[in-house]
Amino acid sequence: xxxxxxxxxxxxxxxxxxxxxxxxxxxxxxxxxxxxxxxxxxxxxxxxxxxxxxxxxxxxxxxxxxxxxxxxxxxxxxxxxxxxxxxxxxxxxxxxxxxxxxxxxxxxxxxxxxxxxxxxxxxxxxxxxxxxxxxxxxxxxxxxxxxxxxxx
Amino acid sequence: xxxxxxxxxxxxxxxxxxxxxxxxxxxxxxxxxxxxxxxxxxxxxxxxxxxxxxxxxxxxxxxxxxxxxxxxxxxxxxxxxxxxxxxxxxxxxxxxxxxxxxxxxxxxxxxxxxxxxxxxxxxxxxxxxxxxxxxxxxxxxxxxxxxxxxxxxxxxxxxxxxxxxxxxxxxxxxxxxxxxxxxxxxxxxxxxxxxxxxxxxxxxxxxxxxxxxxxxxxxxxxxxxxxxxxxxxxxxxxxxxxxxxxxxxxxxxxxxxxxxxxxxxxxxxxxxxxxxxxxxxxxxxxxxxxxxxxxxxxxxxxxxxxxxxxxxxxxxxxxxxxxxxxxxxxxxxxxxxxxxxxxxxxxxxxxxxxxxxxxxxxxxxxxxxxxxxxxxxxxxxxxxxxxxxxxxxxxxxxxxxxxxxxxxxxxxxxxxxxxxxxxxxxxxxxxxxxxxxxxxxxxxxxxxxxxxxxxxxxxxxxxxxxxxxxxxxxxxxxxxxxxxxxxxxxxxxxxxxxxxxxxxxxxxxxxxxxxxxxxxxxxxxxxxxxxxxxxxxxxxxxxxxxxxxxxxxxxxxxxxxxxxxxxxxxxxxxxx
Numbered sequence: 001x002x003x004x005x006x007x008x009x010x011x012x013x014x015x016x017x018x019x020x021x022x023x024x025x026x027x028x029x030x031x032x033x034x035x036x037x038x039x040x041x042x043x044x045x046x047x048x049x050x051x052x053x054x055x056x057x058x059x060x061x062x063x064x065x066x067x068x069x070x071x072x073x074x075x076x077x078x079x080x081x082x083x084x085x086x087x088x089x090x091x092x093x094x095x096x097x098x099x100x101x102x103x104x105x106x107x108x109x110x111x112x113x114x115x116x117x118x119x120x121x122x123x124x125x126x127x128x129x130x131x132x133x134x135x136x137x138x139x140x141x142x143x144x145x146x147x148x149x150x151x152x
Numbered sequence: 153x154x155x156x157x158x159x160x161x162x163x164x165x166x167x168x169x170x171x172x173x174x175x176x177x178x179x180x181x182x183x184x185x186x187x188x189x190x191x192x193x194x195x196x197x198x199x200x201x202x203x204x205x206x207x208x209x210x211x212x213x214x215x216x217x218x219x220x221x222x223x224x225x226x227x228x229x230x231x232x233x234x235x236x237x238x239x240x241x242x243x244x245x246x247x248x249x250x251x252x253x254x255x256x257x258x259x260x261x262x263x264x265x266x267x268x269x270x271x272x273x274x275x276x277x278x279x280x281x282x283x284x285x286x287x288x289x290x291x292x293x294x295x296x297x298x299x300x301x302x303x304x305x306x307x308x309x310x311x312x313x314x315x316x317x318x319x320x321x322x323x324x325x326x327x328x329x330x331x332x333x334x335x336x337x338x339x340x341x342x343x344x345x346x347x348x349x350x351x352x353x354x355x356x357x358x359x360x361x362x363x364x365x366x367x368x369x370x371x372x373x374x375x376x377x378x379x380x381x382x383x384x385x386x387x388x389x390x391x392x393x394x395x396x397x398x399x400x401x402x403x404x405x406x407x408x409x410x411x412x413x414x415x416x417x418x419x420x421x422x423x424x425x426x427x428x429x430x431x432x433x434x435x436x437x438x439x440x441x442x443x444x445x446x447x448x449x450x451x452x453x454x455x456x457x458x459x460x461x462x463x464x465x466x467x468x469x470x471x472x473x474x475x476x477x478x479x480x481x482x483x484x485x486x487x488x489x490x491x492x493x494x495x496x497x498x499x500x501x502x503x504x505x506x507x508x509x510x511x512x513x514x515x516x517x518x519x520x521x522x523x524x525x526x527x528x529x530x531x532x533x534x535x536x537x538x539x540x541x542x543x544x545x546x547x548x549x550x551x552x553x554x555x556x557x558x559x560x561x562x563x564x565x566x567x568x569x570x571x572x573x574x575x576x577x578x579x580x581x582x583x584x585x586x587x588x589x590x591x592x593x594x595x596x597x598x599x600x601x602x603x604x605x606x607x608x609x610x611x612x613x614x615x616x617x618x619x620x621x622x623x624x625x626x627x628x629x630x631x632x633x634x635x636x637x638x639x640x641x642x643x644x645x646x647x648x649x650x651x652x653x654x655x656x657x658x659x660x661x662x663x664x665x666x667x668x669x670x671x672x673x674x675x676x677x678x679x680x681x682x683x684x685x686x687x688x689x690x691x692x693x694x695x696x697x698x699x700x701x702x703x704x705x706x707x708x709x710x711x712x713x714x715x716x717x718x719x720x721x722x723x724x725x726x727x728x
Contacts, residue, residue, distance in 0.1 A: 033707040034646075035696065036695065045707055047701050047705055049356065
């Protein structure tokens with residue numbers, strides 16, 4: 001974990017961060033085409049300028065209570081490394097907050113989650129000006145979901 | 153005679169030049185495989201007219217170029233092998249020896265070995281383990297030397313590649329670069345990925361174009377200049393789309409040429425005299441189809457030789473010429489391309505197939521299935537693999553794979569067979585894989601696209617035509633046939649759709665064996681759509697073949713008839 005720029009977003013009361021270099025774009029929530037036979041948190045696919053991009057609802061993925069999408073609801077389109085390729089996926093978040101530079105000193109390794117699968121989703125915790133940001137590992141968190149779409 | 157270049161030391165130094173220049177390496181591989189392909193085709197032509205110096209030249213020239221290229225890049229093992237064959241061919245050019253069956257065999261074997269060796273160079277370059285071709289090369293070289301006494305050992309084993317080679321070519325052919333043939337228009341080589349992304353972009357352009365066209369803000373306007381420009385945009389986009397699709401089309405002759413080689417090998421192995429008649433090899437198809445159709449074709453030809461063509465004795469008794477006749481033809485028919493694979497063998501034995509099907513409980517004992525239904529049996533996985541069905545239905549082995557491959561290309565396969573006369577397979581393929589004609593269906597608040605090739609008909613059923621049968625689910629009567637009926641909304645778990653079957657529209661899907669009546673809310677239209685794969689890779693969500701971007705920019709899923717049938721069967725068996 002080194003100093004770098006992160007995009008932060010809010011989900012419920014927590015703030016999360018993903019490396020800004022992995023973010024392709026941020027779009028307003030839009031119509032999503034449902035795809036059958038997928039877990040409920042995979043909302044479906046959207047057309048991103050001709051590319052078919054699968055969309056994951058982060059609230060549902062994290063087991064948080066559902067909330068109506070609002071004006072502030074966004075889809076963050078990120079790059080996820082799966083096996084040897086990079087695929088684009090969108091995550092629905094409550095709102096996008098900021099781009100922050102997080103330095104090594106501000107980062108602490110995540111506490112041990114006892115090997116649960118969600119444990120791998122968290123790369124580290126950062127404390128920026130007294131606020132905790134949860135740094136996510138996109139590949140571990142979404143890699144398996146992109147596989148769902150590829151090979152459900 | 154041992155090869156003059158020892159393998160273990162050669163492997164690394166051989167890669168030095170290629171490693172430094174990936175672009176060069178790519179070009180070298182592409183060109184070399186091109187050369188090997190054209191050698192194979194030309195040598196088969198040469199076998200027919202052995203004395204023709206022009207035909208001989210067609211074989212010699214690519215070998216020479218290949219050898220020279222390999223030499224220049226320091227791939228000594230390839231250069232050495234190619235040189236031995238070149239020597240052999242050169243002696244034929246000078247009239248010192250005749251090209252006969254054995255020589256053609258040698259050249260074909262050389263093509264195979266060189267192909268493996270070049271693949272190995274590619275693999276090594278990618279960091280994978282090397283294969284040791286040393287023994288094979290040694291065996292091959294001694295086979296060449298064993299061919300004729302006219303070859304003097306000292307000449308064949310001359311260690312240093314002779315640089316005066318080019319003199320042999322004569323001044324007018326010495327240049328080994330690409331030849332500009334008067335008959336061929338000038339061409340450029342383009343990376344297929346660039347081509348694909350161009351086709352993608354043009355597809356998007358077409359979508360945006362139609363979005364602008366249908367924009368409510370513009371609909372009401374009657375500005376003549378604007379309308380004229382929009383019409384112009386529509387026309388140009390359409391032409392651009394046609395042109396870019398056309399760039400993906402290639403003639404199928406390369407694949408057909410490979411089949412000539414296969415039939416020649418099959419003839420030798422099976423001891424049956426065979427003749428392959430090819431027609432329509434200039435017919436153009438999507439590049440991917442041309443590549444992917446090769447395996448199924450090989451499989452079918454092999455089956456035809458194994459199980460269709462009788463041995464010469466049987467053929468004589470049946471009053472047929474001793475030489476078995478296979479034919480391969482390609483032609484356009486109604487917006488599709490048809491490839492027909494025919495043999496003049498014994499035909500499918502419908503009686504045996506039917507007995508077998510009854511034994512395997514695929515048909516009821518007293519049932520009278522149609523001929524088409526019986527023929528379609530050979531496409532069933534696992535059908536007729538049993539050892540006692542030998543002469544006819546060994547065809548079933550692997551035909552299910554053939555059908556699957558064809559269906560992946562969105563094609564259909566049909567059989568026409570007559571006992572004692574022969575069997576013909578018709579493979580119907582779409583012209584392009586990039587677009588498909590689809591029916592747009594509405595279910596609840598969702599829309600789906602159903603490719604028209606899998607739709608038999610659509611109708612609004614009268615309530616008394618719909619029956620609920622315990623243990624079978626719903627059935628609908630269509631023209632006397634009782635078809636299984638399913639709601640798309642149930643199969644995909646969609647809320648808010650029409651619940652009463654008679655209030656919806658029934659679309660009858662068919663593949664070669666079965667039909668399914670699918671209830672949807674409404675038919676919204678028919679449209680040519682650009683196909684996208686889901687999530688940038690092949691999907692195998694059952695019932696879904698991919699995604700399409702409709703004119704309003706939204707995605708709709710493309711339905712897959714076969715997958716829906718499986719879903720329906722599973723649902724019915726769960727309910728039973």
